[in-house]
Amino acid sequence: MRYQVLTIVACLVLFVQPGYGDELHLKNGDRLTGKVVRLVDGKMLFKSDVAGDTTVDLSSIETLNTDGPIEVHLKDGTTFHQKVSSAGAGRFAVEGGEALKAQEFAVADIVSINKPIPKWTGDIAAGFTSTHGNTKTETISASLNLMKRTENDRTTISADYAKGEQEDKTTGQTETIEDWWRAKGKYDYFVSKKLYAFVDGRYEKDAVAELDRRMIIGGGAGYQWIESPEMNFSTEGGIASLYEKFDNQTDSNSEISLQLGYHFDKKLNKTISFTNDLTYYPSIDKFSDYFLTTTAGIRADFTERMFLTFKTIFNYDVTPAIGSGSTDVKYFLGLGYRF
Numbered sequence: 001m002r003y004q005v006l007t008i009v010a011c012l013v014l015f016v017q018p019g020y021g022d023e024l025h026l027k028n029g030d031r032l033t034g035k036v037v038r039l040v041d042g043k044m045l046f047k048s049d050v051a052g053d054t055t056v057d058l059s060s061i062e063t064l065n066t067d068g069p070i071e072v073h074l075k076d077g078t079t080f081h082q083k084v085s086s087a088g089a090g091r092f093a094v095e096g097g098e099a100l101k102a103q104e105f106a107v108a109d110i111v112s113i114n115k116p117i118p119k120w121t122g123d124i125a126a127g128f129t130s131t132h133g134n135t136k137t138e139t140i141s142a143s144l145n146l147m148k149r150t151e152n153d154r155t156t157i158s159a160d161y162a163k164g165e166q167e168d169k170t171t172g173q174t175e176t177i178e179d180w181w182r183a184k185g186k187y188d189y190f191v192s193k194k195l196y197a198f199v200d201g202r203y204e205k206d207a208v209a210e211l212d213r214r215m216i217i218g219g220g221a222g223y224q225w226i227e228s229p230e231m232n233f234s235t236e237g238g239i240a241s242l243y244e245k246f247d248n249q250t251d252s253n254s255e256i257s258l259q260l261g262y263h264f265d266k267k268l269n270k271t272i273s274f275t276n277d278l279t280y281y282p283s284i285d286k287f288s289d290y291f292l293t294t295t296a297g298i299r300a301d302f303t304e305r306m307f308l309t310f311k312t313i314f315n316y317d318v319t320p321a322i323g324s325g326s327t328d329v330k331y332f333l334g335l336g337y338r339f
Helices: 002-016
Strands: 022-026 031-040 043-048 052-057 059-065 070-074 079-082 084-086 089-096 101-108 110-113 121-131 136-149 153-168 174-191 195-206 210-229 230-245 252-266 273-284 290-301 306-317 326-338
Touching: 022 043, 031 052, 059 089, 121 306, 136 174, 136 326, 153 326, 174 210, 290 326
Parallel strands: none
Antiparallel strands: 022 031, 022 059, 031 043, 031 110, 043 052, 059 084, 070 079, 070 110, 084 089, 089 101, 121 136, 121 326, 136 153, 153 174, 174 195, 195 210, 210 230, 230 252, 252 273, 273 290, 290 306, 306 326
Protein backbone atom coordinates (compact mmCIF):
# COMPACT_ATOMS: atom_id res chain seq x y z
CA MET A 1 0.00 0.00 0.00
CA ARG A 2 2.81 2.35 0.91
CA TYR A 3 4.46 1.81 -2.51
CA GLN A 4 1.17 2.52 -4.26
CA VAL A 5 0.82 5.84 -2.39
CA LEU A 6 4.39 6.81 -3.24
CA THR A 7 3.77 6.00 -6.90
CA ILE A 8 0.62 8.16 -6.97
CA VAL A 9 2.41 11.05 -5.25
CA ALA A 10 5.33 10.85 -7.69
CA CYS A 11 2.91 10.96 -10.63
CA LEU A 12 1.14 13.98 -9.16
CA VAL A 13 4.45 15.78 -8.65
CA LEU A 14 5.43 15.14 -12.24
CA PHE A 15 2.01 16.24 -13.43
CA VAL A 16 2.06 19.60 -11.63
CA GLN A 17 5.62 20.45 -12.61
CA PRO A 18 5.57 23.78 -14.48
CA GLY A 19 5.96 23.48 -18.26
CA TYR A 20 9.13 24.75 -19.81
CA GLY A 21 9.24 26.87 -22.94
CA ASP A 22 9.89 30.31 -24.29
CA GLU A 23 8.29 33.28 -22.53
CA LEU A 24 7.29 36.75 -23.63
CA HIS A 25 6.77 39.47 -21.03
CA LEU A 26 4.62 42.21 -22.51
CA LYS A 27 4.54 45.85 -21.48
CA ASN A 28 0.87 45.58 -20.47
CA GLY A 29 1.78 42.95 -17.86
CA ASP A 30 0.67 39.89 -19.85
CA ARG A 31 2.91 36.86 -20.15
CA LEU A 32 2.87 34.35 -23.01
CA THR A 33 4.37 30.88 -22.79
CA GLY A 34 5.12 28.77 -25.84
CA LYS A 35 7.63 29.03 -28.67
CA VAL A 36 9.29 31.93 -30.47
CA VAL A 37 8.92 31.08 -34.17
CA ARG A 38 10.38 34.15 -35.86
CA LEU A 39 10.45 37.94 -35.91
CA VAL A 40 10.53 39.90 -39.18
CA ASP A 41 9.67 43.55 -39.92
CA GLY A 42 8.84 44.29 -36.29
CA LYS A 43 6.30 41.44 -36.04
CA MET A 44 6.93 38.31 -33.96
CA LEU A 45 5.17 35.04 -34.68
CA PHE A 46 4.76 33.29 -31.32
CA LYS A 47 3.17 29.84 -30.91
CA SER A 48 1.33 30.23 -27.61
CA ASP A 49 0.43 27.21 -25.50
CA VAL A 50 -3.03 28.70 -24.98
CA ALA A 51 -3.84 30.91 -27.98
CA GLY A 52 -1.92 29.09 -30.73
CA ASP A 53 -0.13 31.16 -33.40
CA THR A 54 -0.07 34.78 -32.24
CA THR A 55 1.45 37.87 -33.86
CA VAL A 56 3.07 40.27 -31.40
CA ASP A 57 4.51 43.72 -32.17
CA LEU A 58 8.14 44.10 -31.13
CA SER A 59 7.25 47.46 -29.57
CA SER A 60 4.90 45.72 -27.09
CA ILE A 61 7.54 43.29 -25.76
CA GLU A 62 9.10 44.16 -22.40
CA THR A 63 11.57 41.25 -22.31
CA LEU A 64 11.82 37.59 -23.28
CA ASN A 65 13.56 34.34 -22.51
CA THR A 66 13.91 31.12 -24.47
CA ASP A 67 14.30 27.47 -23.57
CA GLY A 68 16.73 26.91 -26.47
CA PRO A 69 19.00 28.89 -28.79
CA ILE A 70 17.50 31.35 -31.29
CA GLU A 71 19.18 33.29 -34.09
CA VAL A 72 19.07 37.03 -33.38
CA HIS A 73 20.17 39.91 -35.63
CA LEU A 74 20.62 43.37 -34.07
CA LYS A 75 20.66 46.83 -35.65
CA ASP A 76 24.41 47.26 -35.16
CA GLY A 77 25.11 44.08 -37.14
CA THR A 78 25.62 41.81 -34.13
CA THR A 79 24.42 38.27 -34.75
CA PHE A 80 24.25 35.34 -32.34
CA HIS A 81 22.61 31.95 -32.02
CA GLN A 82 22.09 31.38 -28.29
CA LYS A 83 19.54 31.13 -25.53
CA VAL A 84 18.30 34.47 -24.22
CA SER A 85 16.93 35.35 -20.81
CA SER A 86 14.80 38.15 -19.44
CA ALA A 87 16.50 41.23 -18.01
CA GLY A 88 15.42 44.73 -17.02
CA ALA A 89 12.63 46.71 -18.62
CA GLY A 90 13.06 46.77 -22.40
CA ARG A 91 16.15 44.55 -22.31
CA PHE A 92 17.21 40.91 -22.61
CA ALA A 93 20.39 39.00 -21.82
CA VAL A 94 22.41 36.35 -23.63
CA GLU A 95 24.64 33.70 -22.22
CA GLY A 96 28.38 33.97 -22.74
CA GLY A 97 30.14 31.95 -25.41
CA GLU A 98 33.33 31.70 -27.40
CA ALA A 99 32.52 34.69 -29.60
CA LEU A 100 30.23 36.65 -27.29
CA LYS A 101 30.49 37.64 -23.66
CA ALA A 102 27.47 37.51 -21.40
CA GLN A 103 25.73 40.86 -21.80
CA GLU A 104 22.43 42.65 -22.21
CA PHE A 105 20.80 44.23 -25.27
CA ALA A 106 17.78 46.42 -25.89
CA VAL A 107 14.70 44.62 -27.18
CA ALA A 108 14.11 47.55 -29.56
CA ASP A 109 17.47 46.82 -31.26
CA ILE A 110 16.29 43.42 -32.54
CA VAL A 111 16.03 43.37 -36.33
CA SER A 112 15.05 39.73 -36.78
CA ILE A 113 14.79 36.40 -34.99
CA ASN A 114 15.02 33.08 -36.85
CA LYS A 115 14.62 34.92 -40.13
CA PRO A 116 13.51 32.53 -42.91
CA ILE A 117 16.13 31.78 -45.57
CA PRO A 118 15.05 33.40 -48.87
CA LYS A 119 14.05 30.83 -51.45
CA TRP A 120 12.51 30.68 -54.89
CA THR A 121 8.74 30.55 -55.03
CA GLY A 122 6.45 30.42 -58.02
CA ASP A 123 3.86 28.57 -60.02
CA ILE A 124 3.42 26.71 -63.27
CA ALA A 125 0.19 26.35 -65.24
CA ALA A 126 -0.88 24.59 -68.43
CA GLY A 127 -4.00 24.51 -70.57
CA PHE A 128 -5.36 22.46 -73.47
CA THR A 129 -8.48 22.95 -75.60
CA SER A 130 -9.80 20.77 -78.39
CA THR A 131 -12.97 21.29 -80.45
CA HIS A 132 -14.52 18.90 -82.95
CA GLY A 133 -17.62 19.29 -85.09
CA ASN A 134 -18.26 22.39 -87.20
CA THR A 135 -14.66 23.34 -86.51
CA LYS A 136 -11.65 21.29 -85.47
CA THR A 137 -9.09 23.16 -83.38
CA GLU A 138 -6.45 22.23 -80.85
CA THR A 139 -4.57 24.67 -78.62
CA ILE A 140 -1.95 24.13 -75.92
CA SER A 141 -0.60 26.81 -73.59
CA ALA A 142 1.74 27.06 -70.61
CA SER A 143 2.85 29.69 -68.12
CA LEU A 144 5.70 29.89 -65.57
CA ASN A 145 6.39 32.44 -62.81
CA LEU A 146 9.35 32.51 -60.41
CA MET A 147 10.32 35.00 -57.71
CA LYS A 148 12.97 35.30 -55.01
CA ARG A 149 12.72 38.12 -52.45
CA THR A 150 15.47 38.90 -49.96
CA GLU A 151 15.85 41.82 -47.60
CA ASN A 152 17.74 43.86 -50.22
CA ASP A 153 16.66 42.61 -53.63
CA ARG A 154 14.00 40.85 -55.69
CA THR A 155 14.35 38.67 -58.78
CA THR A 156 11.40 37.71 -61.00
CA ILE A 157 11.29 35.44 -64.05
CA SER A 158 8.26 34.56 -66.16
CA ALA A 159 7.46 32.83 -69.44
CA ASP A 160 4.31 32.21 -71.51
CA TYR A 161 3.72 29.96 -74.52
CA ALA A 162 0.79 29.03 -76.74
CA LYS A 163 0.28 27.17 -80.01
CA GLY A 164 -2.97 26.42 -81.77
CA GLU A 165 -4.03 24.84 -85.06
CA GLN A 166 -7.31 24.79 -86.96
CA GLU A 167 -8.36 22.43 -89.73
CA ASP A 168 -9.91 24.05 -92.78
CA LYS A 169 -13.40 22.58 -93.19
CA THR A 170 -13.26 22.65 -97.00
CA THR A 171 -9.69 21.67 -97.83
CA GLY A 172 -8.87 19.64 -94.72
CA GLN A 173 -5.54 21.43 -94.41
CA THR A 174 -4.27 22.54 -91.03
CA GLU A 175 -3.69 26.25 -90.39
CA THR A 176 -1.68 27.70 -87.51
CA ILE A 177 -3.91 30.16 -85.65
CA GLU A 178 -1.60 30.78 -82.70
CA ASP A 179 2.15 30.31 -82.25
CA TRP A 180 3.92 32.62 -79.84
CA TRP A 181 6.04 32.73 -76.72
CA ARG A 182 7.61 35.35 -74.49
CA ALA A 183 10.07 35.41 -71.59
CA LYS A 184 10.79 38.16 -69.06
CA GLY A 185 13.39 38.68 -66.36
CA LYS A 186 13.78 41.48 -63.83
CA TYR A 187 16.11 42.34 -60.97
CA ASP A 188 15.26 44.97 -58.31
CA TYR A 189 17.77 46.28 -55.78
CA PHE A 190 16.25 48.17 -52.85
CA VAL A 191 18.28 51.23 -51.85
CA SER A 192 15.69 51.89 -49.13
CA LYS A 193 12.59 50.11 -47.84
CA LYS A 194 10.50 51.55 -50.71
CA LEU A 195 12.86 52.86 -53.39
CA TYR A 196 14.67 50.46 -55.73
CA ALA A 197 16.75 50.41 -58.90
CA PHE A 198 15.99 47.81 -61.56
CA VAL A 199 17.20 46.21 -64.77
CA ASP A 200 14.93 44.05 -66.89
CA GLY A 201 14.62 42.37 -70.25
CA ARG A 202 12.05 40.60 -72.38
CA TYR A 203 12.09 38.51 -75.55
CA GLU A 204 9.05 37.72 -77.71
CA LYS A 205 8.21 35.81 -80.89
CA ASP A 206 4.87 35.54 -82.69
CA ALA A 207 4.67 33.62 -85.97
CA VAL A 208 1.08 34.62 -86.72
CA ALA A 209 1.85 38.33 -86.25
CA GLU A 210 5.01 37.94 -88.40
CA LEU A 211 7.12 38.94 -85.39
CA ASP A 212 10.48 37.24 -85.77
CA ARG A 213 11.67 38.70 -82.46
CA ARG A 214 11.20 41.64 -80.15
CA MET A 215 13.94 42.30 -77.60
CA ILE A 216 13.73 44.95 -74.90
CA ILE A 217 16.44 45.71 -72.35
CA GLY A 218 15.82 48.48 -69.85
CA GLY A 219 16.60 49.92 -66.46
CA GLY A 220 15.56 52.67 -64.10
CA ALA A 221 14.04 53.27 -60.69
CA GLY A 222 10.85 52.15 -58.99
CA TYR A 223 8.89 52.83 -55.83
CA GLN A 224 7.17 50.07 -53.85
CA TRP A 225 4.13 51.88 -52.47
CA ILE A 226 2.63 48.75 -50.89
CA GLU A 227 4.20 45.34 -50.18
CA SER A 228 2.24 42.80 -48.16
CA PRO A 229 0.82 39.26 -48.47
CA GLU A 230 -2.58 40.82 -49.28
CA MET A 231 -1.61 43.53 -51.77
CA ASN A 232 1.39 44.85 -53.73
CA PHE A 233 1.67 48.02 -55.79
CA SER A 234 4.72 49.59 -57.44
CA THR A 235 5.43 52.17 -60.15
CA GLU A 236 8.55 52.48 -62.33
CA GLY A 237 10.28 54.74 -64.80
CA GLY A 238 13.43 54.42 -66.87
CA ILE A 239 15.06 54.00 -70.27
CA ALA A 240 14.90 50.99 -72.59
CA SER A 241 16.43 49.77 -75.84
CA LEU A 242 13.76 48.24 -78.09
CA TYR A 243 14.58 46.06 -81.11
CA GLU A 244 12.02 44.54 -83.51
CA LYS A 245 12.45 42.29 -86.55
CA PHE A 246 9.51 41.09 -88.67
CA ASP A 247 9.44 38.02 -90.92
CA ASN A 248 7.97 39.85 -93.93
CA GLN A 249 10.32 42.85 -93.77
CA THR A 250 14.01 43.05 -94.50
CA ASP A 251 14.64 46.09 -92.30
CA SER A 252 14.59 45.89 -88.52
CA ASN A 253 13.55 48.56 -86.04
CA SER A 254 15.84 49.68 -83.22
CA GLU A 255 15.20 52.66 -80.95
CA ILE A 256 15.68 54.12 -77.49
CA SER A 257 12.44 54.52 -75.54
CA LEU A 258 11.20 55.68 -72.21
CA GLN A 259 9.94 52.89 -69.97
CA LEU A 260 6.97 53.65 -67.71
CA GLY A 261 4.89 51.10 -65.90
CA TYR A 262 3.27 49.67 -62.79
CA HIS A 263 2.53 46.35 -61.11
CA PHE A 264 -0.50 45.62 -58.94
CA ASP A 265 -1.80 42.48 -57.29
CA LYS A 266 -4.39 41.96 -54.58
CA LYS A 267 -6.11 39.13 -52.75
CA LEU A 268 -9.85 39.68 -53.20
CA ASN A 269 -10.65 37.02 -50.60
CA LYS A 270 -9.10 33.83 -49.22
CA THR A 271 -9.19 32.01 -52.56
CA ILE A 272 -9.44 34.67 -55.31
CA SER A 273 -6.58 37.00 -56.32
CA PHE A 274 -6.17 39.56 -59.09
CA THR A 275 -3.00 40.80 -60.81
CA ASN A 276 -2.32 43.50 -63.39
CA ASP A 277 0.81 45.07 -64.85
CA LEU A 278 1.43 47.56 -67.64
CA THR A 279 4.55 48.85 -69.38
CA TYR A 280 4.59 51.71 -71.91
CA TYR A 281 7.54 52.27 -74.28
CA PRO A 282 7.27 55.60 -76.18
CA SER A 283 10.14 56.31 -78.58
CA ILE A 284 12.29 59.23 -77.45
CA ASP A 285 12.58 60.44 -81.07
CA LYS A 286 8.82 60.30 -81.67
CA PHE A 287 6.41 59.87 -78.75
CA SER A 288 3.56 58.88 -81.08
CA ASP A 289 5.55 55.75 -81.98
CA TYR A 290 5.19 53.41 -79.01
CA PHE A 291 4.75 49.85 -77.85
CA LEU A 292 2.45 49.07 -74.92
CA THR A 293 1.95 45.75 -73.17
CA THR A 294 -0.33 44.89 -70.26
CA THR A 295 -1.36 41.66 -68.55
CA ALA A 296 -4.38 41.08 -66.32
CA GLY A 297 -5.21 37.83 -64.61
CA ILE A 298 -7.39 36.26 -61.97
CA ARG A 299 -6.56 33.14 -59.97
CA ALA A 300 -8.86 30.89 -57.97
CA ASP A 301 -7.25 28.55 -55.42
CA PHE A 302 -9.11 25.30 -54.73
CA THR A 303 -6.36 23.64 -52.66
CA GLU A 304 -3.26 24.94 -50.91
CA ARG A 305 -1.18 24.23 -54.05
CA MET A 306 -3.59 23.88 -56.97
CA PHE A 307 -5.39 26.73 -58.71
CA LEU A 308 -7.31 27.72 -61.82
CA THR A 309 -6.07 30.80 -63.69
CA PHE A 310 -7.36 33.04 -66.45
CA LYS A 311 -5.04 35.63 -68.01
CA THR A 312 -5.30 38.21 -70.78
CA ILE A 313 -2.26 39.69 -72.54
CA PHE A 314 -2.83 42.88 -74.53
CA ASN A 315 -0.13 44.30 -76.83
CA TYR A 316 -0.37 47.46 -78.91
CA ASP A 317 2.39 48.27 -81.42
CA VAL A 318 1.97 51.48 -83.44
CA THR A 319 4.33 50.11 -86.13
CA PRO A 320 3.49 46.38 -86.55
CA ALA A 321 4.52 44.09 -89.36
CA ILE A 322 3.14 44.90 -92.83
CA GLY A 323 -0.35 43.40 -93.13
CA SER A 324 -0.75 42.95 -89.35
CA GLY A 325 -2.87 44.99 -86.96
CA SER A 326 -1.52 47.11 -84.12
CA THR A 327 -3.69 45.38 -81.53
CA ASP A 328 -2.91 41.85 -80.39
CA VAL A 329 -4.90 40.15 -77.61
CA LYS A 330 -4.09 36.73 -76.17
CA TYR A 331 -6.06 34.66 -73.66
CA PHE A 332 -4.83 31.95 -71.34
CA LEU A 333 -6.92 29.53 -69.26
CA GLY A 334 -5.16 26.80 -67.35
CA LEU A 335 -4.74 24.62 -64.30
CA GLY A 336 -1.75 25.46 -62.13
CA TYR A 337 0.47 24.28 -59.29
CA ARG A 338 2.11 26.64 -56.79
CA PHE A 339 5.44 25.82 -55.13
